[in-house]
Amino acid sequence: MKTKTLFFLSIGIIVGALVVFRLVKNSENEPKNTAPTAPKPLKVSALIVTPQNFSNTISLSGSLEANEEVNLHPEVSGIAEKILFTEGTRVQKGQLLVKINDAELRAQLTQALTKERLTGEQERRARLLLEKEAISREEYDIASADYRTAKAQKQLIQVQIAKTSLRAPFSGTIGLRSISPGTYITPTTAIARLVSTQPLKVAFSLPEKYATSIRLHQAIQFTVANTKEVFTAKIYALEPMINATTRTLQVRAYADNTSGALLPGTFANIQLPLKNIPDAIRIPSEVVIPVKEGKKVYVARQGKAQSVLIETLTRTGKEVIVTAGLKAGDTLLVSGVMALKDDTPVELQWKP
Incomplete structure (x- = not known):
């Protein structure tokens, strides 16, 4: 019995030794790779920063106003003996319009x-x-x-x-009359409206944050309904103070209306240029990341992402004007910026 036990024990030792030997051999044959695996570059879109001319233009709503307008009233009471004008025609300053008996x-x-x-x-x-x-x-x-x-x-x-002689106080177009010959009129009777439309006034309100960006004699452009023509006007007057209720500055400009195509009271879409910046750096607004120190963007340097603090001037609908932090020729990363960190390897895909 003792001999049989020793026999099986010897067989087990030999099998264990063979298993250990095979494991050691397999470990020796496996290739050694102790170097850390390099992170895979992140694919991002990029563009080259190129200075461009920038004109900061804002859109405003305004209205067209007559250069001069007045409701004509007699100074004395009496019977309107003669009406000496035709409705809707031009009259000259001093022209006799109505004669009272x-x-x-x-x-x-x-x-x-x-x-x-x-x-x-x-x-x-x-x-x-x-x-x-x-x-x-x-x-x-x-x-x-x-x-x-x-x-x-x-x-x-x-x-x-x-x-008793009602005369035109200025040259212009007279409107529709509200009296007939023989009507008894008083100083409260409105006879007709006289309007001067050459030149025409363009009136609009400017938000107070832009109040210091405009000047007298500055040109503006505007359009009106039912025509694609772009008209030009020149600022001639600014209200000397900001309206405390609306926080706006009242502005008026003169527009040439020789053709008579523009009518007082018409709504106007105004394009007001505020400032022209040569060689401005314009970048997409979505690449700007707000941080505690201000604003930052990512640029590519030697195949890696690097954050750069920037200073901005103004924001348009889709772009931001950068005044510091970027220069011409920098490679700006424009996609996947929220997933980027400093020194992240990047694979650039150029954006036109």
Whole structure:
């Protein structure tokens, strides 16, 4: 029994030794690779930073206004005897538009002229008598005062007669009349509207953050509905203060309207150029990453991503103007930027 046990024990030892031997051999035959595996480069889109001319233009809403406009009202009451204009036509400054019946006033003027001549003759005689000391100074003063009063009364009636003639205060186009011949009109009666449309005013409001970026005589462009034509205007006046309610600055510009194609009251889409920057560095706005220190972007250097802090001037719809941090010729990474870290290997795919 003891001999049989020793036999099986010997067989087990031999088998174990063979297994150990095979394992050692296999380990010796395996290739040794102790070097760490290099990370796989990240595929990203890139572009070369190229300076370009940049014109910062903002879009605003405005309206067209007449250069001058007025609702015509008579200065005195009376019957509109004559209407001397045609609706919708041009009239000249000083042109007679409406004549109010002045028969009563002319009768009063005739009476005043008669009294003026009479008192004038009395004043002349009193002066001759005063020179001869035939009357007192007081008597002459009474005659002189009567003459001056009569003369003033005549002038007052002449002014009232002049007010019965309604004349155009400036040249322009007169609108639709609201009266007919024979209508009794008063100073509250609106007869028609007179509008001057050459030149035309373009009025708009500018947000206060741009208030220091515009200047007098600056050119702007605008369009109106139902036409693709682009019109030009020139700023002629700025409100001297910001509106505290709307936080905007009121601006007006003159636009040539010789052709008469533009009408007051029309809505205008305005393009206002604020600043022209030569050799500006413009980059896509989506590549800018906000950080605690400010803003950063990633550039490629020697096949690796490197973060760069930048300073920006303004943002358009899709681009940002960079004033510091980037220079012409830098390779800007424009895709996958949120997955990048410093020294990340990158494989560049060029973006046009």
